[in-house]
Amino acid sequence: MxxxxxxxxxxxxxxxxxxxGLGSYIAHGFLAAGASRVYxxxxxxxxxxxxxxxxEKISDGECIAIKSDLSSLDGVHKLVSEIxxxxxxxxxxxxxxxxxxxxxxxxxxxxxxxxxMELNTKSPIFLTQALLDMLSKNAxxxxxxRVIFISSVAASxxxxxxxxxxxxxxxxxxxxxxxxxxxxxxxxxVNAIAPGRFYSEMTRRAWQDxxxxxFKAELKKIPxxxxxxxxxxxxxxVMLCSRAGAYFHGETLNLDGGYRLTF
Ligand SMILES: NC(=O)c1ccc[n+]([C@@H]2O[C@H](COP(=O)([O-])OP(=O)(O)OC[C@H]3O[C@@H](n4cnc5c(N)ncnc54)[C@H](OP(=O)(O)O)[C@@H]3O)[C@@H](O)[C@H]2O)c1
Numbered sequence: 001m002x003x004x005x006x007x008x009x010x011x012x013x014x015x016x017x018x019x020x021g022l023g024s025y026i027a028h029g030f031l032a033a034g035a036s037r038v039y040x041x042x043x044x045x046x047x048x049x050x051x052x053x054x055x056e057k058i059s060d061g062e063c064i065a066i067k068s069d070l071s072s073l074d075g076v077h078k079l080v081s082e083i084x085x086x087x088x089x090x091x092x093x094x095x096x097x098x099x100x101x102x103x104x105x106x107x108x109x110x111x112x113x114x115x116x117m118e119l120n121t122k123s124p125i126f127l128t129q130a131l132l133d134m135l136s137k138n139a140x141x142x143x144x145x146r147v148i149f150i151s152s153v154a155a156s157x158x159x160x161x162x163x164x165x166x167x168x169x170x171x172x173x174x175x176x177x178x179x180x181x182x183x184x185x186x187x188x189x190v191n192a193i194a195p196g197r198f199y200s201e202m203t204r205r206a207w208q209d210x211x212x213x214x215f216k217a218e219l220k221k222i223p224x225x226x227x228x229x230x231x232x233x234x235x236x237x238v239m240l241c242s243r244a245g246a247y248f249h250g251e252t253l254n255l256d257g258g259y260r261l262t263f
Contacts, residue, residue: 029234196256224257
């Protein structure tokens with residue numbers, strides 16, 4: 001058996017939206033598990049530099065920050081050019097950047113639907129398409145490269161107030177299975193993680209006052225009785241991207257403390 005099933009030693013990884021929240025937890029986990037280079041991308045240069053400096057202190061690996069806006073295909077192509085200029089191959093792509101706008105059907109604007117779909121579905125699929133050759137370059141039967149999509153519990157429950165978000169995440173889960181089969185022979189394994197409630201900028205309003213009645217009610221409702229944290233997210237991402245998770249393919253892992261069961 002492998003000595004360290006959860007090692008990321010030597011891997012080159014790209015995480016979109018790695019400056020804050022879930023993406024930054026995954027970047028931390030990859031570097032702590034021995035990844036050589038972890039690229040993080042986002043729009044805010046300040047947040048990227050802050051996170052890069054923080055993460056490089058905890059490991060021997062390199063954290064490289066690339067400013068990019070993935071709300072359009074132009075931004076996707078620019079990011080791909082930046083990666084190609086620096087690397088011959090990549091081992092891991094985590095499609096994590098996303099937005100969650102309130103979109104109830106009676107007031108939803110076309111622009112809100114489009115913004116959601118552009119960032120949450122169109123960019124991840126075309127970023128993945130553009131990087132397929134780099135993902136397959138060093139991939140083997142025993143050591144396949146990995147693509148992860150970050151879905152949401154919103155894909156499995158009915159939340160009409162975030163109609164577009166919920167539909168975009170369901171689409172990602174469907175894409176996960178379609179893409180998995182399509183790239184099997186290139187030794188690329190494709191999976192999704194569907195988080196429940198996690199501490200991040202996206203959910204800050206809900207948790208920033210730990211004494212708020214609404215927050216206490218949420219914790220009561222979640223079967224695990226807490227929000228997910230960086231260990232929960234990093235643990236599953238490292239598992240999926242190391243030897244430990246190499247046999248997962250076309251799977252969505254619900255990482256929600258049982259939250260989806262309560263709807
Ligand atoms: N937190 C939760 O409870 C939860 C639950 C289920 C699913 N998720 C999913 O987890 C993923 C990460 O969200 P999060 O909760 O960690 O939120 P977050 O802390 O707001 O992180 C979002 C990340 O994406 C980047 N980003 C946003 N818009 C972007 C754009 N147009 N181009 C490039 N990067 C962009 C952000 O940086 P900039 O703003 O600087 O660009 C940031 O790095 C999302 O896909 C979200 O749907 C979160």
